[in-house]
Amino acid sequence: GAGVSQTPSNKVTEKGKYVELRCDPISGHTALYWYRQSLGQGPEFLIYFQGTGAADDSGLPNDRFFAVRPEGSVSTLKIQRTERGDSAVYLCASSPNRGGEQFFGPGTRLTVL
């Protein structure tokens, strides 16, 4: 079946702009995660959704970052007033249930100029 999909694959924006990154999890997966990966590092946790609610947003770096999952499927990560330090690959993962193995999408490479 189809894996996790993410759009866009690449996003270039200017400092101060607003961006939205989209994640479509594997069909039927109830848990959805966002991670951020900088060059040469492992992914870092941002936020976890179980269904529609954000069950753990402890990894969001500051209040410029926000994520939603209004219908319990597709999720959007929103970044306001982007900064050059936000440049990274944003990865989405899903798992079939709480505590299950996590499967990653292809990622969105965000570049803030």
Add this chain to the structure above:
Amino acid sequence: QKEVEQNSGPLSVPEGAIASLNCTYSDRGSQSFFWYRQYSGKSPELIMSIYSNGDKEDGRFTAQLNKASQYVSLLIRDSQPSDSATYLCAVKKGAQKLVFGQGTRLTINP
């Protein structure tokens, strides 16, 4: 001390040999451990999960867990050039989030 530590490498192994990748973690209460493979420019791909002390084998891959020593390893037998990638160790923290090491870059030399 980092929560999950890996030697960043690069680790260079001749084709056909055994590649051994190591990872240590700091939270003694951790219960779930994962190895992901990441090719350059691609996203992490789950290759092994392990939850109990001992060995778990899947094809050419063997994961080893020693909770007393807080150590998890991945062995790749009969290494192939296609195994050249960065290998990420991940430990589940709490119920959900994964904490990753920085990854070990593995190169298999033909």
